[in-house]
Amino acid sequence: MSASADHVKALVKSHSSGDDQAFYSVALQVAAKAARQGHHRFAADVKSLVEAGKAETKPSPVTAIAQPRGDLADLVVASYPETSLRDLVAPSALIESLEGVVAEQRQRHSLMDQSFNPVHRLLLEGPPGTGKTMTAGVLAHELDLPLLTIRLDGLLSKYLGETASKLRVLFDAVESQRAVYLFDEFDALGADRAGNDVGEARRILNSFLLFIESVGPESIVVAATNHRSILDRALFRRFDLVITYALPTPDEAISVLKARLGTLAGRMGWKSISKHTEGLSHAELVKAAETAAKRSLLAGADRVATDKLIEALGERSSTTSG
Ligand SMILES: Nc1ncnc2c1ncn2[C@@H]1O[C@H](COP(=O)(O)OP(=O)(O)OP(=O)(O)O)[C@@H](O)[C@H]1O
Numbered sequence: 170m171s172a173s174a175d176h177v178k179a180l181v182k183s184h185s186s187g188d189d190q191a192f193y194s195v196a197l198q199v200a201a202k203a204a205r206q207g208h209h210r211f212a213a214d215v216k217s218l219v220e221a222g223k224a225e226t227k228p229s230p231v232t233a234i235a236q237p238r239g240d241l242a243d244l245v246v247a248s249y250p251e252t253s254l255r256d257l258v259a260p261s262a263l264i265e266s267l268e269g270v271v272a273e274q275r276q277r278h279s280l281m282d283q284s285f286n287p288v289h290r291l292l293l294e295g296p297p298g299t300g301k302t303m304t305a306g307v308l309a310h311e312l313d314l315p316l317l318t319i320r321l322d323g324l325l326s327k328y329l330g331e332t333a334s335k336l337r338v339l340f341d342a343v344e345s346q347r348a349v350y351l352f353d354e355f356d357a358l359g360a361d362r363a364g365n366d367v368g369e370a371r372r373i374l375n376s377f378l379l380f381i382e383s384v385g386p387e388s389i390v391v392a393a394t395n396h397r398s399i400l401d402r403a404l405f406r407r408f409d410l411v412i413t414y415a416l417p418t419p420d421e422a423i424s425v426l427k428a429r430l431g432t433l434a435g436r437m438g439w440k441s442i443s444k445h446t447e448g449l450s451h452a453e454l455v456k457a458a459e460t461a462a463k464r465s466l467l468a469g470a471d472r473v474a475t476d477k478l479i480e481a482l483g484e485r486s487s488t489t490s491g
């Protein structure tokens with residue numbers, strides 16, 4: 170046997186950590202040892218297998234994004250959301266405009282061949298907990314792209330020069346790596362921050378505007394905010410699409426509850442439940458459903474009873490208004 174126990178262990182370890190370089194180099198060590206022991210045929214076979222393997226593994230841009238390195242690591246958090254468009258409860262017009270974005274992105278090459286750009290700059294605005302952040306994840310999932318969330322706290326610095334150079338690192342990444350880039354609560358960019366004079370906040374916002382204007386159509390930039398009113402009108406014009414989110418209608422509220430409860434929802438009095446959903450956001454409804462579900466399970470029930478759900482909804486409404 171040419172491979173020692175240590176070699177085998179090293180192979181397994183490098184395989185499970187996804188370290189191709191280490192894997193191949195151990196394999197080559199095995200081949201070298203085999204050659205020294207006179208197993209030339211075996212050594213040659215291993216060597217050519219390694220060469221063939223190396224030729225096949227292209228450097229994957231996705232792994233590069235999934236683990237942002239260096240300066241980029243302070244600026245973005247990568248994730249691969251599993252939520253699909255089906256999970257988003259919203260008016261059909263909103264769903265349709267998102268379907269439009271997905272369709273244009275999927276067929277962007279044929280659009281670009283005819284010198285049209287696919288929609289790729291989105292502004293999502295609306296009250297908290299209505300699905301803005303979730304939408305960025307949905308787009309990433311539907312397009313099979315990583316979601317890169319920009320950490321605005323990492324981006325903004327007391328020093329304008331520093332902020333500008335960080336923005337540049339980010340812009341380069343956006344141009345070179347196709348992904349969904351989420352600027353969550355991005356109004357912070359335009360806000361006057363402690364230590365920043367107004368002029369400086371203004372300059373940061375301006376460079377962001379220039380960025381939005383120049384970003385290539387391959388990457389999708391999503392900006393989300395729940396402070397539409399404080400935003401500059403100039404900002405709105407830079408986006409291809411502005412989507413407004415709202416609190417759920419009674420029917421949408423029931424859909425959110427049903428989806429979260431899943432099989433735990435028995436035959437429930439949805440009419441009476443519906444009265445207790447008013448004023449609650451999608452996020453609050455999800456939380457109320459979770460509370461009711463956990464309480465019911467811990468009490469030994471295999472279904473959530475109507476009154477348990479109403480109780481949890483009532484607790485949410487009182488925290489919201491209070
Ligand atoms: N439209 C929706 N349909 C289904 N579930 C939703 C919807 N909106 C929110 N949720 C649920 O609430 C959670 C939080 O929502 P999300 O973070 O997307 O809200 P947001 O609009 O970004 O709020 P904020 O303005 O506070 O950032 C989601 O992960 C999801 O579970």
Ligand SMILES: [Mg+2]
Binds near residue numbers: 303
């Ligand atoms: Mg959000």
